[in-house]
Structures are given as structure tokens and as C-alpha cells.
Amino acid sequence: MRSVFAASFMSVAATVGITGLSGALLEANAQNVDQDEVIRSILVEGNQRIEDRTIQSYLLVEPGDRFDSERIDLSLKTLFATGLFADASFDKAGPDLIVRVVENPVINRVIFEGNRAIDDDKMREEIQVAPRGIFTAARVQADVQRILELYRQAGRFAVSVEPQYKPLEQNRVDLVFVISEGPVTGVRAINFIGNEEYSDRRLRSEIVTRQSRWWRFFSSNDNYDPGRLEYDRELLRQFYQNNGYYDFRVVSAVADLTPDQEDFYITYTVDEGDQYNFGNVQVSTELDKLNADALRGVLSIQEGDLFRGNRIENAIDTLTYAAGVAGYAFVDITPDLKPNPETNTVDVTFAIDEGPRVYVERINIIGNTRTLDRVIRRELRVSEGDAFNRVLLDRSRNRVRALGYFKDVEITETQGSRPDRTIVDVSVEEQPTxxxxxxxxxxxxxxxxxxxxxxxxxxxxxxxxxxxxxxxxxxxxxxxxxxxxxxxxxxxxxxxxxxxxxxxxxxxxxxxxxxxxxxxxxxxxxxxxxxxxxxxxxxxxxxxxxxxNYGEVVIDDNGDRVTKTVTNDNGTPDDPSDDTTSTFFAVPSDLPLADVPSAKAVDFCSPAFNDRPFATCxxxxxxxxxxxxxxxxxxxxxxxxxxxxxxxxxxxxxxxxxxxxxxxxxxxxxxxxxxxxxxxxxxxxxxxxxxxxxxxxxxxxxxxxxxxxxxxxxxxxxxxxxxxxxxxxxxxxxxxxxxxxxxxxxxxxxxxxxxxxxxxxxxxxxxxxxxxxxxxxxxxxxxxxxxxxxxxxxxxxxxxxxxxxxxxxxxxxxxxxxxxxxxxxxxxxxxxxxxxxxxxxxxxxxxxxxxxxxxxx
Known part of the structure; x- marks a missing residue:
């Protein structure tokens, strides 16, 4: 096998040299050849899979054109830009233009070796190269970076990937990614600087990243992931703001590699600020059918309450729903927050305006590897072409979750083809059913x-x-x-x-x-x-x-239960004064009874049994x-x-x-x-x-x-x-x-x-x-x-x-x-x-x- 990096270097070097040689050749010919000379024909040499007409279609000159060195040089660059050729050159033979090419090989198979933490299917979803595709060194190097990034997200920063290829007949190659995964890079410790109100332990419980411990063998949250740090910063901000710290900010989040290069130390520097309460809460609107005082009454926020950021979002949802009930499907609610550091209060004014009319352009169902699209779509309360409605989208999410088919359901919106169009993405994560x-x-x-x-x-x-x-x-x-x-x-x-x-x-x-x-x-x-x-x-x-199944009873000819008396000798055998007797109903094992020769065993509910319990039987x-x-x-x-x-x-x-x-x-x-x-x-x-x-x-x-x-x-x-x-x-x-x-x-x-x-x-x-x-x-x-x-x-x-x-x-x-x-x-x-x-x-x-x-x- 040959290393792709070595092959890449040779290919690039050859390309640069031939390109320069082609330009020099054309320049030399231009000194001896009249620029007005016309190209009689274009001949293609060296191609195996690609037809002559296809290669000629990429050129900026054709028979009947004049020999123009600039246009021929641009044609050469166009051929390389297609990614189909490892090498190309132009030559002039009298009135004919000769195009010599070396085609890039076709990928026969893509093989992964040494991977255990990430399976082949997961990596094939990330890379661009594929069987029957064109082999290019640039594309392979880009895929190497994608594989490295995939392993870094899984917490393996010591991973190395070496691409190799094996030449085959008919200009084909087997591409092999040889992977050395290395150990998992964990999080040895998470520390906080500047926190006074909450302990390090409490703040660690609010973020996703966890410290590496032996018992977390079922989780990957203790693997270092730089992308997760930004998410954790947002979680910390939400936590503090939901507890009244309006001015809170994360000054920095630094990850330092341990000397043994096996783990990271993560340090967050925070500025908690002061704790705030809600001040004056007002609703402002110019819409005819909405009464500001009535809308203020439906809000759960009261002056003097501890400031919580999530209550702002809940209030917006409440006002959106109330406006929808009043007939306004499109409203724009903007909370205006005015902090007052002297009184440690935050005044909030919810400004309600009639927003731009937005319609659902398309609904995409993502992540349903097993469940059919129509099973999910029929639970949605909005359809393509309907007016966008946040309340109905929330109901749709709950209905899809209620199916019990998915571990998680998320609904997001992105800008559509026009400003008044939105694309709704319904992302689901399948779970066993x-x-x-x-x-x-x-x-x-x-x-x-x-x-x-x-x-x-x-x-x-x-x-x-x-x-x-x-x-x-x-x-x-x-x-x-x-x-x-x-x-x-x-x-x-x-x-x-x-x-x-x-x-x-x-x-x-x-x-x-x-x-x-x-x-x-x-x-x-x-x-x-x-x-x-x-x-x-x-x-x-x-x-x-x-x-x-109450068993059998022993009865006589009259249908009455037969009793049996047993005498117990508790002392001297010849002295009956200390004897005791026990009387109980006879059971089938007592048959035959000498004193009741007609006794017989019948079912407990038999009609022949006089004392059978009617209510039960x-x-x-x-x-x-x-x-x-x-x-x-x-x-x-x-x-x-x-x-x-x-x-x-x-x-x-x-x-x-x-x-x-x-x-x-x-x-x-x-x-x-x-x-x-x-x-x-x-x-x-x-x-x-x-x-x-x-x-x-x-x-x-x-x-x-x-x-x-x-x-x-x-x-x-x-x-x-x-x-x-x-x-x-x-x-x-x-x-x-x-x-x-x-x-x-x-x-x-x-x-x-x-x-x-x-x-x-x-x-x-x-x-x-x-x-x-x-x-x-x-x-x-x-x-x-x-x-x-x-x-x-x-x-x-x-x-x-x-x-x-x-x-x-x-x-x-x-x-x-x-x-x-x-x-x-x-x-x-x-x-x-x-x-x-x-x-x-x-x-x-x-x-x-x-x-x-x-x-x-």
C-alpha cells in the first residue's frame, strides 16, 4: 500500500511542473506560430473511462478557434477543477491541439481499520469519499479531518488517521483509513472561580459535562468536548438568571491538558453579580382586540417576585396564547427589560404588536430511521401552507412525544425561501418500542x-x-x-x-x-x-x-356432614379422667368410617351437600x-x-x-x-x-x-x-x-x-x-x-x-x-x-x- 500523503505530494508537484511546462511550451510556440493560425482538430490521449467529447466539453477552445495561450491555460485549469484528472497537459502538433490526461483512479472500496469506539457506518455518514467515486488527494485529506473531528467529539484527542491506498487493475484503488484511536480524553476536574452563592458541586450539577469517574462507564458526558463547553456556559447563565442574578456572566471557560496528556482541567471564571427582583411589570399594545390590563392579569409575574429568566419566556407563551384566542395568529411580543442597580429590580414591559404574517413553507421530519413520516405528520397540528403558530407547534410536539415511539422530540424553525416563509424541522430520536x-x-x-x-x-x-x-x-x-x-x-x-x-x-x-x-x-x-x-x-x-376448588366434604345418606371424634390420652392409659376429645368434620382421607358406613366424599358445592354455601357455590x-x-x-x-x-x-x-x-x-x-x-x-x-x-x-x-x-x-x-x-x-x-x-x-x-x-x-x-x-x-x-x-x-x-x-x-x-x-x-x-x-x-x-x-x- 502507498500512503496517500506521499501520493498527494507527488501528484501536486507533477501538476505544478506540467502546468508550468505547458505554459512555457505554449509561450515558445507562440513566438514561432502565428496567433492567427486556426486549430484544425483537438485530439485527446490517455483517457480510459472518460469519453473524448466529455473532455473536449471542458475546454474553452474548439476546432475553428485560433491558438490562444491564455484560453488554453484556462482550459488546463478547468480540467483540474473537475477533480477527474491527476495530470493534464497540452501540446501543439501542427494545426492540431493534443490534450494528454491521466485520470484519477476510481475508488473500489473504503475500508476502516483499527476503529472500535466509532463504527464504520457512523464514519461513512461523515466522509465524502465513497465506492465508485473519484479518488482525489484533497478529498481524502478533508475526510481525514472529518474523522479526527468525529473522534474529538467522542473525547479522543490522541487519535491519528493515516490514509492508504492499494492500486488495482483498471485504474481502481482500495482506500484504507488506518486509525489509531488512543485513549479517551476525560475531564479530571471542573473548577469554578468567582462563585460565592453556589458551591462548585452545585454548579457542576447544572452543566452537561461531568468529571471522569469510574462509575460513569455508561456515559460519554465525562469525555472532553470543546463544543460542549459553549453549551455549558449557556446552562450556567440560565441557572443564575433563573435564580435572580440578572447581571451574571461567564468571564471565561478554559480547558488545560494535564501533563500526562490523558485528561483536561476545565476552569470557569464567573461574575455572579447581585440578585434582582421583578419591578414594575406592564403590558403595552395598540391592537384593538387586546386589552393591556386584561393581559397583565393573566401573567403570573408579580412585582417583588424573585427575577427568573424562564418566567419571561413563560409570560411570552401565555401572551401569545391569549392573543391567539383573541384572533391574532401573528403577534410579535418583545420584552423590554430595564434593570435598576440601585434597587436591584428589573422592570419588564411586554410590547405586543401585530407581527408579520408567516406561513409554514415545508415540514421536515428528521431522525425517524424506523417510523414512517406519515405516522408523525398526522400528529402535527400544523400543515404545510398553514399560518405559523407557536402554540400549535408546542401541542404538536406533545402529541408526537405521547406516541411513546421516541426518546426525544424537538421542533425548530429556519428561514424559508422568502421572509414570510418558515421551514419547520421536527427532529426525533427513535427508541425501542x-x-x-x-x-x-x-x-x-x-x-x-x-x-x-x-x-x-x-x-x-x-x-x-x-x-x-x-x-x-x-x-x-x-x-x-x-x-x-x-x-x-x-x-x-x-x-x-x-x-x-x-x-x-x-x-x-x-x-x-x-x-x-x-x-x-x-x-x-x-x-x-x-x-x-x-x-x-x-x-x-x-x-x-x-x-x-374448595375440595371435597364427607356426607351421609341425608346429605349432612359427618363428624369425627378423636380421644387423646393425656395421662395414665387406664385413667379416662384426664382424656380430652376433639370433634371435627371428617375428610376424604378418613374414609371408610366404621360408625358411618354410608359416608361418601362429594364436591364442596355438590347439590347432595345440604350445607353447601349458596352465596359461594x-x-x-x-x-x-x-x-x-x-x-x-x-x-x-x-x-x-x-x-x-x-x-x-x-x-x-x-x-x-x-x-x-x-x-x-x-x-x-x-x-x-x-x-x-x-x-x-x-x-x-x-x-x-x-x-x-x-x-x-x-x-x-x-x-x-x-x-x-x-x-x-x-x-x-x-x-x-x-x-x-x-x-x-x-x-x-x-x-x-x-x-x-x-x-x-x-x-x-x-x-x-x-x-x-x-x-x-x-x-x-x-x-x-x-x-x-x-x-x-x-x-x-x-x-x-x-x-x-x-x-x-x-x-x-x-x-x-x-x-x-x-x-x-x-x-x-x-x-x-x-x-x-x-x-x-x-x-x-x-x-x-x-x-x-x-x-x-x-x-x-x-x-x-x-x-x-x-x-x-
Whole structure:
């Protein structure tokens, strides 16, 4: 292989020499040849790929022209400017002009060697040379600089790039960039000079660049990047101005290479200035439909408030929106800031004028490597040709973010082809939309639980969602095939189909329980009512079969339970005075019983059993459910991902009874409000409730249609862990409870719940991707009818205790509090919930820890 730099030097030298020789030759010929002599023909020699006519088209002379040394010299320069030739010369043979050329080789392959930190595809996006392109030394040297810059942005300043080429037949070459990456150039320390109000540690947390530490192996922000320094200067300015320091400025930002040339010391010199408050705040406008005093009233800035730069931007957005409501789509709002150093106040006057009419010339979608353009465009509230509207652009950004397909969405504007035209660039960063989810929990009763499911929310980049879920846990097995098209028939109408089969058990298996087998299918439609509201309609047809697994009982010919008495000798075998007896219901393992030869074992809910619990056993049947429902949503959050203001509200109702065997009306309502308190501190409060009531011939709500809460829906309690439950209570002769055995959950026909959550910073390095939140859950489940409550029944007695089986329920408040920790790990988001019970009933089942994770693809 030959070095391109060596070849470049030879080529340039040859070019300069030949050019001078050509000029000298023409000048010598000009002394002996009459300038009026005419060129008879132009002959081309040395070309292999490029046709004669193409080369002749670059010349400034043609047959029939006179020999002109200046025009021929310009023709030579034109040939070199094309980049197609490594060498060229002109010669005169009588009346003929001979053009001799040496073509630049064609690049066969572009190869990168030694690169590990940056992959080949990334570098191919940056360089200009490409296979089947023309090889020129100047272009290769320019690409070397681009590769060096790419590595410097990645924090590698010791990188070296040596271009080499391998000649091939037919005037082709393989171009090889041999890269020696060198070590990553980190940031050993970040220091600040001149800061008195805020510590170095606090200021470091406000900028993007981080000091190099061993734990930041997942981040590149601790690599030195000179371009990032300017961004950090702006972040410091914003931080100080948002805390009242109007005069703040960054005097200098200096990066010094350490003596070992492995890291940089970064030093910021700042001038904090004094802290300012807002002074007089006014609104000035000459527009007829706008009232300055009314506009002043909508602003949240008050005289005497601490000056914050971001409140100026928020006020402009508020005034822009208010002007838009009044009918002014084009307004120009200019804040006039007048600082008063004597009083440390800043007077602000917002001048509102009717701005120039600007229209959207073009909308560019950038960065969507997977998602189709039309999926993004249909969420935008502006179209090409519409009037430019900042409020609608902000709404568009929120709608695109709400899709959940992108890690980040940014909308920027650039000048169009005319002053009244603007180009809108929507930049998105794709994120995985497939999800393989795992969930595990630790219950105070049942120890560990496990669940797994898989889904894809953006099928083939078309915005379609498909779920092929197989969920398996101790209590539930679920298979669900679901498909949803968000733009059915190219209209603003979502449609979907769902086929499912499930088997559920919400109680402890070892204590006997019900199992519910459900098979069904459904269809759904959804459409917007207004900008912030939408309505979803659905229909579902399903078959439910409920099987009560309470085991078997021993009965006699009359259908009564058979009891068994056992005598325990507690002393001398021949002295019966100290013997005790225990009487309990016989179980199948006691058969045959000599004193009851007709005894037999039957199912707990068998009609032959006289004392079978009617309220429980009436649920054991198979039914067809035909369910029609709707959901109304109202969303006024300021951000769909991390809201800091606004609210959302949802009302859902389902009616079963349009055919089938089941008749009920289920209603659920939920609403939440959000508030940003400080930076990175957000609070939310959600209230929800539900009620289900039978109608028609139904004599109650079957257990599989009732409400169950717990697990992820009520942290601190096990799945179906709170609410009505059958229990066995063992009491002594004085009536004191000795032991309580918790049996199956009964569910409830009503529930209420409130959830308060406070997200707060944990001061861990942001590269860890760990978020923390404090939560409080409060609510209850219950409200069963009398027909659903079994009377107490004695099932065993001894000389010391009596065991009673009964149903317990209460709408008394349950509450829990705890800490929720989320980790956005490289393997997917992981969440840990640690709970402490504040209020519960004796028969509730609790859990202190829950773990869940998902892997995205």
C-alpha cells in the first residue's frame, strides 16, 4: 500500500511542473506560430473511462478557434477543477491541439481499520469519499479531518488517521483509513472561580459535562468536548438568571491538558453579580382586540417576585396564547427589560404588536430511521401552507412525544425561501418500542411471584400496535393476541381487535380457591371529540367458566356432614379422667368410617351437600357475556411523559346484557392532578373509584366480575390482597382469637382509592438513570350484598378451641406508604417498590417488596 500523503505530494508537484511546462511550451510556440493560425482538430490521449467529447466539453477552445495561450491555460485549469484528472497537459502538433490526461483512479472500496469506539457506518455518514467515486488527494485529506473531528467529539484527542491506498487493475484503488484511536480524553476536574452563592458541586450539577469517574462507564458526558463547553456556559447563565442574578456572566471557560496528556482541567471564571427582583411589570399594545390590563392579569409575574429568566419566556407563551384566542395568529411580543442597580429590580414591559404574517413553507421530519413520516405528520397540528403558530407547534410536539415511539422530540424553525416563509424541522430520536416485560414480587403470604409478557407498539414503523402476550404467574395465566390500527381507513379513527384466553386464581392455592377460565374476542373504536378529549367504544363477547376448588366434604345418606371424634390420652392409659376429645368434620382421607358406613366424599358445592354455601357455590357455572362499553378521556396535562401542571380525567362504563347470560352495569372513574414544586420535584394526586350493579334477572355479581385491588394497583398489598375474604378463625373457650387462616378473596362491587406520589431528586449521578418517588396509597374494596356473605359455620371443635369459617368484609380505609425506585438500566427499565402498611384489616394479605422490569427491542 502507498500512503496517500506521499501520493498527494507527488501528484501536486507533477501538476505544478506540467502546468508550468505547458505554459512555457505554449509561450515558445507562440513566438514561432502565428496567433492567427486556426486549430484544425483537438485530439485527446490517455483517457480510459472518460469519453473524448466529455473532455473536449471542458475546454474553452474548439476546432475553428485560433491558438490562444491564455484560453488554453484556462482550459488546463478547468480540467483540474473537475477533480477527474491527476495530470493534464497540452501540446501543439501542427494545426492540431493534443490534450494528454491521466485520470484519477476510481475508488473500489473504503475500508476502516483499527476503529472500535466509532463504527464504520457512523464514519461513512461523515466522509465524502465513497465506492465508485473519484479518488482525489484533497478529498481524502478533508475526510481525514472529518474523522479526527468525529473522534474529538467522542473525547479522543490522541487519535491519528493515516490514509492508504492499494492500486488495482483498471485504474481502481482500495482506500484504507488506518486509525489509531488512543485513549479517551476525560475531564479530571471542573473548577469554578468567582462563585460565592453556589458551591462548585452545585454548579457542576447544572452543566452537561461531568468529571471522569469510574462509575460513569455508561456515559460519554465525562469525555472532553470543546463544543460542549459553549453549551455549558449557556446552562450556567440560565441557572443564575433563573435564580435572580440578572447581571451574571461567564468571564471565561478554559480547558488545560494535564501533563500526562490523558485528561483536561476545565476552569470557569464567573461574575455572579447581585440578585434582582421583578419591578414594575406592564403590558403595552395598540391592537384593538387586546386589552393591556386584561393581559397583565393573566401573567403570573408579580412585582417583588424573585427575577427568573424562564418566567419571561413563560409570560411570552401565555401572551401569545391569549392573543391567539383573541384572533391574532401573528403577534410579535418583545420584552423590554430595564434593570435598576440601585434597587436591584428589573422592570419588564411586554410590547405586543401585530407581527408579520408567516406561513409554514415545508415540514421536515428528521431522525425517524424506523417510523414512517406519515405516522408523525398526522400528529402535527400544523400543515404545510398553514399560518405559523407557536402554540400549535408546542401541542404538536406533545402529541408526537405521547406516541411513546421516541426518546426525544424537538421542533425548530429556519428561514424559508422568502421572509414570510418558515421551514419547520421536527427532529426525533427513535427508541425501542418492542417490550419483553418481567415482573416479580415478594408477598408476606405467598413469597415470590413472577409474570412475563411481550408486545410491539410500533409495528413496522406504521404506528400499529400488536400484542402477543403470554403471562404466567402463580395466580394468573393469560394469552392475549391484540392488534390496533390508529388510523383506520386513513381517517382519524382508531380500530382494534382482541382475542384472549385467561385462567385466573386470586386466592391462595393451598387454601382452596376459585379458578376462572375465560375465552373471548372483542373489537374497539376510538376517535377524538376535541383537541383534549376522545371517546373509545368497545364490544366484547366472552365465555366464562368458574370452578370452585374448595375440595371435597364427607356426607351421609341425608346429605349432612359427618363428624369425627378423636380421644387423646393425656395421662395414665387406664385413667379416662384426664382424656380430652376433639370433634371435627371428617375428610376424604378418613374414609371408610366404621360408625358411618354410608359416608361418601362429594364436591364442596355438590347439590347432595345440604350445607353447601349458596352465596359461594352459585358462582360455579358457565356463562356467556355480551358486553358493550365506552371510555371518555379528558387530558389537559402540559406534558404527556413528565407532567408538571394540568390534569387528566377518565370515565368508563360497561353494560353486560345485550344478549348472553350476564347482566350488570360497571362504572369506573379516575382523575389526577399534577404539580411541579421545584426543579425535578413533581407531585401528583390520583383519585379513582368503581361500582358494579346487577340488573334484570341477575341475583348478584359473580366473583369473577367483581373488583380486586392489590399488587401493582395498590402497592403494599398482595394481588387481590385487600377487601372481602373468607377466613377460618380459631378461638379459645373464652372467645379469644388464637389463629386466623386467610382463605379465598371474594372481591367487591365497589372500590375507592387515592394515590399520592412525590418524585424527588436522589442526587446520584444522572448517568445511573435512577429516579425515586415517595408514594401513599389509600382506599378500600367491598360493598357486597347479603346474598354474597356466608353465615358463620363451626367446622371443628376441641376441648380447648373452636374453629369457625366465615366471610369478612369492611369498607374501612386501608393505607400504605413507601419508596419507589426506578432504574433505566442498559437492559431495560427496572422498578423496585418498598412498602410499609399504615392501615389494614386482620384478613388482608400484604407484601413489603415488589420488583418489575422490561427489556425493550
Amino acid at each position: 418492542g417490550e419483553l416485560s418481567f415482573a416479580a414480587g415478594y408477598s408476606s403470604v405467598d413469597a415470590f411471584l413472577f409474570d412475563v409478557s411481550i408486545s410491539e407498539r410500533n409495528l413496522r414503523g406504521r404506528g400499529q400496535s400488536v400484542v402477543a402476550r403470554v403471562s404466567a404467574s402463580q395466580r394468573q395465566q393469560y394469552v392475549d393476541l391484540r392488534f390496533r390500527e390508529p388510523r383506520f381507513l386513513d381517517r382519524n379513527l382508531a380500530a382494534g381487535i382482541d382475542i384472549f384466553s385467561s385462567r385466573s386464581d386470586f386466592s391462595n392455592i393451598r387454601d382452596g380457591a376459585f379458578t376462572s377460565d375465560t375465552v373471548g374476542a372483542g373489537v374497539n373504536l376510538g376517535f377524538p371529540l376535541t383537541e383534549n378529549t376522545n371517546l373509545g367504544l368497545r364490544y366484547r363477547l366472552q365465555s366464562d367458566e368458574l370452578d370452585l 352459585r358462582n360455579e357455572r358457565a356463562e356467556i357475556s355480551s358486553i358493550l362499553g365506552y371510555t371518555f378521556n379528558w387530558d389537559r396535562r402540559n406534558d404527556p411523559i413528565t407532567p408538571t401542571a394540568g390534569f387528566d380525567f377518565s370515565l368508563s362504563q360497561d353494560v353486560a346484557g345485550l344478549g348472553g347470560d350476564v347482566q350488570y352495569l360497571r362504572t369506573e372513574v379516575s382523575g389526577a392532578t399534577y404539580k411541579g414544586i421545584f426543579k425535578d420535584v413533581r407531585a401528583s394526586l390520583r383519585l379513582s373509584g368503581g361500582y358494579i350493579v346487577p340488573f334484570g334477572d341477575d341475583d348478584g355479581i359473580r366473583i369473577n366480575n367483581r373488583f380486586f385491588r392489590g399488587g401493582s394497583s395498590f402497592r403494599g398489598f398482595d394481588v387481590a390482597g385487600l377487601g372481602p375474604r373468607r377466613i377460618q378463625r380459631e378461638v379459645d373457650t373464652d372467645g379469644n382469637t388464637v389463629r386466623v387462616r386467610k382463605l379465598e378473596a371474594l372481591g367487591g362491587t365497589a372500590y375507592y382509592q387515592g394515590t399520592f406520589e412525590l418524585a424527588f431528586p436522589n442526587y446520584l449521578p444522572e448517568e445511573y438513570g435512577i429516579d425515586t418517588a415517595f408514594f401513599v396509597e389509600a382506599g378500600s374494596v367491598g360493598l357486597l350484598d347479603d346474598v354474597d356473605i356466608e353465615p358463620a359455620q363451626v367446622i371443628a371443635t376441641t376441648s380447648d378451641t373452636t374453629t369457625i369459617e366465615l366471610s369478612k368484609y369492611s369498607m374501612a380505609l386501608r393505607a400504605s406508604a413507601g419508596l419507589s425506585v426506578g432504574w433505566d438500566s442498559p437492559f431495560g427499565p427496572i422498578r423496585f417498590d418498598f412498602s410499609q402498611i399504615l392501615s389494614k384489616e386482620e384478613y388482608d394479605r400484604t407484601e413489603t417488596f415488589r420488583f418489575s422490569t422490561s427489556t425493550r427491542f
